[in-house]
Amino acid sequence: GENVEQHPSTLSVQEGDSAVIKCTYSDSASNYFPWYKQELGKRPQLIIDIRSNVGEKKDQRIAVTLNKTAKHFSLHITETQPEDSAVYFCAAKGVGDGNKLVFGAGTILRVKS
Amino acid sequence: DAGITQSPRHKVTETGTPVTLRCHQTENHRYMYWYRQDPGHGLRLIHYSYGVKDTDKGEVSDGYSVSRSKTEDFLLTLESATSSQTSVYFCAISVGTREQYFGPGTRLTVT
Numbered sequence: 001g002e003n004v005e006q007h008p009s010t011l012s013v014q015e016g017d018s019a020v021i022k023c024t025y026s027d028s029a030s031n032y033f034p035w036y037k038q039e040l041g042k043r044p045q046l047i048i049d050i051r052s053n054v055g056e057k058k059d060q061r062i063a064v065t066l067n068k069t070a071k072h073f074s075l076h077i078t079e080t081q082p083e084d085s086a087v088y089f090c091a092a093k094g095v096g097d098g099n100k101l102v103f104g105a106g107t108i109l110r111v112k113s
Numbered sequence: 114d115a116g117i118t119q120s121p122r123h124k125v126t127e128t129g130t131p132v133t134l135r136c137h138q139t140e141n142h143r144y145m146y147w148y149r150q151d152p153g154h155g156l157r158l159i160h161y162s163y164g165v166k167d168t169d170k171g172e173v174s175d176g177y178s179v180s181r182s183k184t185e186d187f188l189l190t191l192e193s194a195t196s197s198q199t200s201v202y203f204c205a206i207s208v209g210t211r212e213q214y215f216g217p218g219t220r221l222t223v224t
Binding site for chain 2: 034
């Protein structure tokens, strides 16, 4: 089955700097890659996603890139702000029933002001 | 919030007791999921449902059972709770064939 690895596990950046979180997946047939942001004590919230027929997608300060050949995808946050501090999860949707997602272990992002 | 609620939101129970968690949705989505979240493990799928009375196992299903007798409700049961089942449990629904949205979570402590 699908396996997703996420790096780094923690990331500290200065306010205004960029942050990059990377994930690799194992199933070359996976076709959907969402990113979730989870603030302390809250539910994970979908912030951006990308489908396998697209190489890059942007939404204001966040962007996701996908390299299907290398089987990795990345989340890029520019001009980081203190409110970006949270845990970020990547996921991949494999092939098969149930629209199941397999999640990475998460990255704790701290933005220092 | 995709119209998802979970109950209870917090529960403390003793080892060996049965526990049932409820997920309720108001928008008639076909797919529903139960995850557990533990530090260092991200979100792991316990069971999921693709329709009324249609359920299947996820990657960490041992010790859990589920039922879905109505489209709007998906129940997760711990037949005999153990301390290793102390976790935060999230329900999710799938909109269409891709996006998943999560409920507010249930924090379960087994003493």
